[in-house]
Amino acid sequence: MKKIFLFLVLPLCVQAQTKRLIDYVSPIIGTAKMGHTFPGATVPFGAVQLSPDTDTIPYAVNGKYNGEVYRYCAGYQYDDPTIVGFSHTHFSGTGHSDLGDLLIMPTVGKIQLNPGTADRPEDGYRSRYTHDKEIARANYYRVLLEDPNVLAEMTASARVGFHRYTFPKSNEAHLILDLKSGIYNYDNKNVWTVVRVANDSLLTGYMQSNGWARTRTIYFAIRFSKSFKNYGASFADKNQPYKGFWRKFDQTSNFPELAGRNMKMHFDFDTEEGEEVQLKVAISPVSMRNALANMDAEVPDWNFNEVRRKGEELWEAELQKIKVEMMSSDDYVNFYTAMYHAALMPTMYMDTNGEYKGLDQEVHRADGFTNYTSFSLWDTFRAFHPYLNLINPKRNADMVASMMAHYDQSVLHMLPIWSHYANDNWCMSGYHAVSVVADAIIKGIYTGDAEKALAACVSTANTRRYEGIGAYIDLGFVPDEVSATSVSNTLEYAYDDWCIAQLAKHLQKEELYNTFITRSEYWRNLFDTRIGFMRPKNAKGEFRKNFDQLETHGQGFIEGNTWNYSLYVPHNPQGLMELMGGKDSLGNYLDSLFTMHLPDKFFANTEDITREGIIGNYVHGNEPAHHVVYLHNLAGIPWKGQERIRLILRNQYHTGYDGLGGNDDCGQMSAWYLFSALGFYPVSPASVEYWIGSPLVKSAKVTLHNGKTFEIETINQREKHVYVKEVRLNGKVLDGYLLRHEDILAGGKLTFVMSGTPKKSGF
Amino acid sequence: MKKIFLFLVLPLCVQAQTKRLIDYVSPIIGTAKMGHTFPGATVPFGAVQLSPDTDTIPYAVNGKYNGEVYRYCAGYQYDDPTIVGFSHTHFSGTGHSDLGDLLIMPTVGKIQLNPGTADRPEDGYRSRYTHDKEIARANYYRVLLEDPNVLAEMTASARVGFHRYTFPKSNEAHLILDLKSGIYNYDNKNVWTVVRVANDSLLTGYMQSNGWARTRTIYFAIRFSKSFKNYGASFADKNQPYKGFWRKFDQTSNFPELAGRNMKMHFDFDTEEGEEVQLKVAISPVSMRNALANMDAEVPDWNFNEVRRKGEELWEAELQKIKVEMMSSDDYVNFYTAMYHAALMPTMYMDTNGEYKGLDQEVHRADGFTNYTSFSLWDTFRAFHPYLNLINPKRNADMVASMMAHYDQSVLHMLPIWSHYANDNWCMSGYHAVSVVADAIIKGIYTGDAEKALAACVSTANTRRYEGIGAYIDLGFVPDEVSATSVSNTLEYAYDDWCIAQLAKHLQKEELYNTFITRSEYWRNLFDTRIGFMRPKNAKGEFRKNFDQLETHGQGFIEGNTWNYSLYVPHNPQGLMELMGGKDSLGNYLDSLFTMHLPDKFFANTEDITREGIIGNYVHGNEPAHHVVYLHNLAGIPWKGQERIRLILRNQYHTGYDGLGGNDDCGQMSAWYLFSALGFYPVSPASVEYWIGSPLVKSAKVTLHNGKTFEIETINQREKHVYVKEVRLNGKVLDGYLLRHEDILAGGKLTFVMSGTPKKSGF
Known part of the structure; x- marks a missing residue:
């Protein structure tokens, strides 16, 4: 018998006047195809990213690479019909991967310690779900797991994942902890695991892996809101001392001092109809003891809503740093989701007591800084x-x-x-x-x-x-x-x-x-x-x-063919232009790049992006050409750049789950959006100059660390007014379409006068 | 061209008047057959036992147990023709095993990272040796490795193994570090290894294993007295990031940041004729940093002889606690080697800063005690x-x-x-x-x-x-x-x-x-x-x-059949005797036990001991009956016990390399010898009583912790005077052949009047 949960569907298309900016954030954006974002719960730059994994296929089978694994860089693919479980660490938008640690899944009925397959979820602990019973918000994720009829809700503090599972009535309710599961799961990725069951509601342990990170250990502490009545483990350890002859212990059932490879555990409960079982999972890079201390420091109580609220406040504070007016409600979603995606990584890698594990595999204490x-x-x-x-x-x-x-x-x-x-x-x-x-x-x-x-x-x-x-x-x-x-x-x-x-x-x-x-x-x-x-x-x-000027692989390049890479002299574009033959040559090159027809075979060979991640031969879904559209200024054709910047902003960023044309790449794609939407871009970092483009915002107020505010205003801003007629800094016309960092820091106002017709003279 | 080294052969059969008691110590005793002792260098209860391993065969091949591995519980078997290398941790006298960590071997010529076989040492890095070019003393071991013509010498502090290798002239001199090698080496014993080469004469690292200890990590720091000109590694790590396509690094040669499974390394030198290359290898249960600190604290310099001397002083201080006069020079060797063997384990498990790893796999600091x-x-x-x-x-x-x-x-x-x-x-x-x-x-x-x-x-x-x-x-x-x-x-x-x-x-x-x-x-x-x-x-x-009263396995017993085990009521032998039918029954039982003929098949089935470890059906080579010979007192036939105690002391303990009739069992066999040689034995620990036997010493002075001295003297002590005629404590005849712990603590003198004829009355 299944119980139907009533979902409160929160509107994603909220009005400009909504007070909370976090309501614009849609973590589901980019979770389909190549975006490689995750929809789960986390706080800004938090160590925990508690998020559903929709598959955990092996990286390789019998040493042979499994191409499908690439889809699961962030654990979740929107089109998948099942959820395997909820794990605690995820990269956002990467094109290679790791993590997916400490997977938890609620089940009801027979204990199953294998995930099963998407085709036959009933063969394992995974469950079917549908997106209409799923909500992903800043620091909150929930989904109805159909097979066990369990409502799963997640929130997080910096180092603690907080799970709330609402069970049906059952005397066979379980929580599965799969310590073998992981993203980019190599054959021997799990190097070693230790679990210590302190009592009937607390365990500590660590899991070591050899993945993309060669030598990585995640320590954890898990506290249950309800005592489990029974627990057990399955694991590989050929060397259990005297396992055969000596019958010292049955280590598979209720044995508290576990170690081995590929550990999977189940914790069993009797539940009433609608009973909540909550879990706090704290992690540490250093020790089990620190993980427990992190839990006690950050989430001492069992108040899910309080943890959610605190995280939301952190997010709201991050988003409030740039207050924008946009041209459409979708634009708000894009803008604040970009801010959200640009505040996920790098992640805190330090305990509340300041300890972290260094590259030298020693424990260090961060002295005066937060380690990321x-x-x-x-x-x-x-x-x-x-x-x-x-x-x-x-x-x-x-x-x-x-x-x-x-x-x-x-x-x-x-x-x-x-x-x-x-x-x-x-x-x-x-x-x-x-x-x-x-x-x-x-x-x-x-x-x-x-x-x-x-x-x-x-x-x-x-x-x-x-x-x-x-x-x-x-x-x-x-x-x-x-x-x-x-x-x-x-x-x-x-x-x-x-x-x-x-x-x-x-x-x-x-x-x-x-x-x-x-x-x-x-x-x-x-x-x-x-x-x-x-x-x-x-x-x-x-x-x-x-x-081959169109091919990337085998041609001396990575993630960009020579068309995209040849302009990669951000620090001396003038010198490059001269070598190319001057302004017209550069202008022609840019025109060709953005308009040429690229044969289909090259799309298949271009990694990390979708078909939509390419405009002409310009690859926005990868990074090498990210500065290129701003080079129109140098070529004396800024209006073409303005057109194309607005085209990229419109083409490459959508509010849908497939809203990103390529990997978000740990916030770089989103940061490109944010700068470009504000109207300027750092073509060559380590220079203090930003190049002027074409803003998407109607206005913006950027709160600076020094207490000042830098405002962007537009005049005549419309969807089709993609051209900049004039730019003024504090009322004074800006020369050379260059903004300096000190201009921003000084506070003040940057005014864009927009127009539907290009300004073609004066360059 | 081989250089012949002149060995100074130190006399093992030294005179009673020799001032240094450590000169009696012969660590080679028990290194053949079932003794399972190791001949290498260590200090009393030291964390490092730096000792040669004569084979490192796998515990199991394709999951099938390899019975031969049992011979190598301590790494060394006297009859073996080759030495594989020198490792830093060894149990003494166990009947199951582990350890053998951080194996070092000098070689000359082609780099070989596999040990080769005893039959064909030239196929690997191992070498032939002979016992006439080998010396094993307290805190000093040396051997000529014939194949590379390298003289190897070892000494140790508590946490540091000190190696001195004297090389011939060569531009292909090597030191091999085999981090896969180990005692009781399961297929996947090596769980993970990290090595960091800090510079051309220092490396740190750790090696994790899953052996008899399920989750064990040994951290180390190794310093070379001479800069290596080159180094390299072989290891298993399928997951080296981007190993193929990306040519980031050649990780096999001179690459300082290594990690993987089954790591083996070589360090290459040019050497002059007779050039010494020294190594300090410090270990820690906690961190590489602590290992290095241990090295700096204990062995800051490159003075081999000084480290050796300090260790000898520690040994001398241990041995001086009991000063004996014996009947023969061999007896001195047996006695002080027993004291030596009874001061090897348990071992210090703590860094110089007090830190150690606890059973909970957390780092702890020992507060006010030394952790063992x-x-x-x-x-x-x-x-x-x-x-x-x-x-x-x-x-x-x-x-x-x-x-x-x-x-x-x-x-x-x-x-x-x-x-x-x-x-x-x-x-x-x-x-x-x-x-x-x-x-x-x-x-x-x-x-x-x-x-x-x-x-x-x-x-x-x-x-x-x-x-x-x-x-x-x-x-x-x-x-x-x-x-x-x-x-x-x-x-x-x-x-x-x-x-x-x-x-x-x-x-x-x-x-x-x-x-x-x-x-x-x-x-x-x-x-x-x-x-x-x-x-x-x-x-x-x-x-x-x-x-089956003679069989052990499958009969409900371990390491002793029911003949040996039925008397295992040390805390209530009186009650047992009554149940058996009284004094005569017990006496008859003991007579049978010590004299009966045991069919050969039972020897084959009795573990951990040699044929010589059995007297009648009394198994001294295992522990369950260790108190039994003292029960003759209770049966009213103490003279038979006295005879048999002296028989055991003579039969089971020799000065030869095969001088122990069974596993020394971490000092228990030796402690039995020491008590019995002094004339008394703790039949039931947690009682304060010792039972009187028949001393082997002529006299003994035991220095007590409270500053007092307890003396044992004998009158008429001779080889054949195995019978005790009278025992006096401070001149007063001792009742009931029982000595109390407080009698010893009070200081004073226990006098045995010995005789060639038994005293059969008065019991």
């Missing part, structure tokens, strides 16, 4: 960290401090590349931490030891052993034969070196400035003037013969 | 811990404190059964920690919270789920169908319960006393008066029909 982890720097250096510098400078300063701690703990003496949970997975090209460090110091945001930070940048940039850096230093480019992404690397190293040069200049280190400003021009070595594109070159100095 | 681990309590409660109470009470008090900490950390709320390295493997029958706890409190040695200790004993004894305790409480015995060792368990639980009763009495807890003194008589429920033996009984109360 999960730095997807190849993505986020572009707009995300500059965005934090604007509205969240304290957090970004702490992120730089976290990167510096990583550097201190690195025997490679490197800043993070793509780091998460006390590991570096060294994903993607470049060493973009230097961009974030330099930008934060130059803008006065990171106030730690700047000379040491510069030394860390230099050490990273001089790690000869790392992906062609040695050859890059010696030859002026990464040779084709040294790296499969030799062009991407060269271009990005050159930009990064420019960032180091800017920092050196800022700190008056002339010699270092000279070294790195020289290196920052190495992009020139791969520009083939004969074809007008960047092109792989071998160590002998010969450009690659067979070169 | 590796409690083989089934063996050591008998004579070893009482021996410590005599000459090492502070250490034993700390061991009790360590057991209490274990209890505090146990979600099972149990004292240790067989615990090592933050785990309990629950090996063997009984819960004998209670004996050690009670003995230490009743004798005034443990001065911690006695009531809490009693509560811990009661909690342990009431763990109904543990191996038949529930049924034992309900029925008065462990039923045959509940445990494969139901009789052993019942008898040992009954003795343990008597210990708890004694402690309760000591603390004036009358109700508890009554409960446990009642339980202490449950041994009666399994004595079959019809056959005069203990016998398995089913839950219905029926004795087992087919019962």
Whole structure:
């Protein structure tokens, strides 16, 4: 007998006058296709992301990669018919993955410790669900699990996931804890698990894994609101001492001192009709003891609504930093959901007592900063960290401090590349931490030891052993034969070196400035003037013969073909333009890029984005060309950029579950939206300049950390008024379509006069 | 070209007048056959036991147990022709095993990361050696490794192993670090390994294993006296991020940030002829950081001889606690080697800063005590811990404190059964920690919270789920169908319960006393008066029909058949004797036990001992009958006991490498020797009485912790004067052949008048 729950369907399309900005947030956006966002509960930058996983398929079967796993980077795919369970850690918008730890699922009836399949959920603990019985809000998620007829609700504090399950009457109600389950679940991903059942409502433990993070341990404490009547475990441990001959203990049933691989547990209850069983799951990077202390500190009581409310307040405070007026109600949803998505990662990686696990696998105490982890720097250096510098400078300063701690703990003496949970997975090209460090110091945001930070940048940039850096230093480019992404690397190293040069200049280190400003021009070595594109070159100095300008893989690039990557000289676009042949050449190039017809086969070969993530041959769903649309200004055709910026804002960001055209990439896609919607963009972080585009907002008030307010107002803003007729800063016409960081910090007003007709002269 | 080293062969058969007692110590004793001792370097109760392993064969191949592995409980078998390497942790004298961590081996020539086989050492890194180029002393071991022509020398501090390798001239000299190697090496024993190469002469790391200890991690720091020119690693980690496509790093060569399973490393050097390369290997149960701190605290310099000397001083101080005169120079070797073997385990499990890992897998700080681990309590409660109470009470008090900490950390709320390295493997029958706890409190040695200790004993004894305790409480015995060792368990639980009763009495807890003194008589429920033996009984109360009195396995016993076990009522031998039919019956039983002919097949079926470990049907090589020979006193035939005690002392303990008739069992066999050689034995620990036997010493001076001296002197002591004519305490004839602990503590003199003819009257 199934009970029908009455759902209060909260309106997502709320009015502009609604007081709570969090009501605009729709975490379901981007949960279909390539968005790779998660719909679950979390607080801003919280360590816990408590979210449903709709499948937990293995990364590989018998050593063979399972392509389907890619769909589950964030655990959830909107189109899936079943929910496997609710796990506590999720990346937002990544294109490779990990996490999905500590999966919990309520069931009723026979104990089943395997998830079953989407086709036959009845063979396991998973359940069917429908979206009309699902609500995803900032720090609140709920869904009716149809098979057990259990209403599942989630909320979270920074380090504690709070579950509320409303059961039907049953003497076979269970909560399943699957410690083997995980995202990107390799054959031997689960390295070891320990569980200690302290009493009939508390357990502690840890789970070690070898996934994208090579050596990762998550410690936990789980408290139940109701005593379980019975519990049991299934696990793999061939070496249980004297298991056969000695009958010391039955370790599968009610045995409190468990250890092994691939542990799965069940906790059994008698429930009344409509009875709530609640769970608090606290995590720690350091110890079970700390996990329990985190729980006691953050969520001492059993008040679900209170935990939800506190998280909502945190979200509201984040969103209030930018108060906008938009042209449509959907725009509010897009804007504040973008703000939401740009406040999920990096995540706090530190206990309430300040302890965290360092890259060196030692326990450290964060002294004067909050330690963060999960730095997807190849993505986020572009707009995300500059965005934090604007509205969240304290957090970004702490992120730089976290990167510096990583550097201190690195025997490679490197800043993070793509780091998460006390590991570096060294994903993607470049060493973009230097961009974030330099930008934060130059803008006065990171106030730690700047000379040491510069030394860390230099050490990273001089790690000869790392992906062609040695050859890059010696030859002026990464040779084709040294790296499969030799062009991407060269271009990005050159930009990064420019960032180091800017920092050196800022700190008056002339010699270092000279070294790195020289290196920052190495992009020139791969520009083939004969074809007008960047092109792989071998160590002998010969450009690659067979070169496909539309293909990415195998052509020396990553996540962008040479059409997209050839413009990747954000720090010297003028120099690039000259090499290309001047303004007209650049203008023609941009026109071609945005309008050319790309044969279908290239869509299939372009990772991380949907068909819709591409405009012409411009790939917005990946990052390398994110600054490119602003280069229209340089080419003397800003009106074309304005058109295209507004086109991207409209084309690539929707309010639907499939509203993102590519991976959100830890907030970078959203940060692009936020800057562009406000009307400007940081083309080259570590510079203090923002390039003017075409705002989507009608107006905006940005509350700055220094107490001042920076306002954006528009005149004649309409859907079709995509052109900027004039820009004024505090009433004075802005020269060169450039806004400086200090202009913002000073407070004041930026006025855009919009128009339905392009302004084509004066450039 | 091989260089011949000149060995200084130190005389083992030294004179009585030698000033250093440590010169009598011969760690090679017991390294052949079943002794399971190790010959390497260690300090008293030190955390490091740096010792050669002569084979490291897998525990099981394709899941099938490999019987040969049993020979390698301590890593070393005297008859083996090759040494695989030198590892840092070893049990002494156990009959199951683990450890053998961090194996180091010097090689010359081609880099080989596999050990090779004893038949073909050239296929791996192992080497041939001969015993005439080997020396094993207290805190010093050396051997010439023939294949690389490297002289290997070892010494140790408590937490640091110090290696000195003298190489020939070579530009291919290597040190191999095999982190996969281990004792009792299961298929997946190595759970995870991390190595960080800080610079060209320092690495830190940790190795996790799942062996006899289910969840064990050893952290380490290794410092080289000479910079390595190159290093590399081989390891298993399928999940190395982007291993294929991305060529981020070559992780096999000179890569400092390693992690994976089954890690093996090589460190390469150019060496001159006779060049010494030294290594300091520090370990920690807590962290790499602590391991390094341990190294800095204990062995800051590169002075091998100084480390050796300090360890020798510690050993000398231990041995000086009992100064004996013996009848032969071999006797000195036996006596002081027994003292040596009785000062190896349990081992310190705590860093110099007081931190250790608890059973709960959390880091703890030992408050006011030294934390010890590796409690083989089934063996050591008998004579070893009482021996410590005599000459090492502070250490034993700390061991009790360590057991209490274990209890505090146990979600099972149990004292240790067989615990090592933050785990309990629950090996063997009984819960004998209670004996050690009670003995230490009743004798005034443990001065911690006695009531809490009693509560811990009661909690342990009431763990109904543990191996038949529930049924034992309900029925008065462990039923045959509940445990494969139901009789052993019942008898040992009954003795343990008597210990708890004694402690309760000591603390004036009358109700508890009554409960446990009642339980202490449950041994009666399994004595079959019809056959005069203990016998398995089913839950219905029926004795087992087919019962073999000579067989052990499958008959309800462990490590002793019913002939040996039926006398296991050490706390009420009088009651047992009455049930058996009185003095004559007991006397006849003992005569039969010591003289009967045991068919050969039973030797094959008796574990842990050699053929020589048995006298008649009396098994001295195992523990259950260790008190039995003293029961002759009770039977009114003390002279027969005296004869047999001297026979055992002569038969079971030799100076040869095969000088032990069975596993030394963490010092229990040696402690039996020491007590018996002094002329008395603790038949029932937790009682304050020692039973008089027949001393082997000519005289002895025991230095007590309270500053007093207890002397043993003999009159007419000769090899054939095995009979005691009279015993006097401080000149006064001793009644009933019983010595009390307080008599010893008071200081004074125990005089044995020896004779070649038995005294048969007066009993």
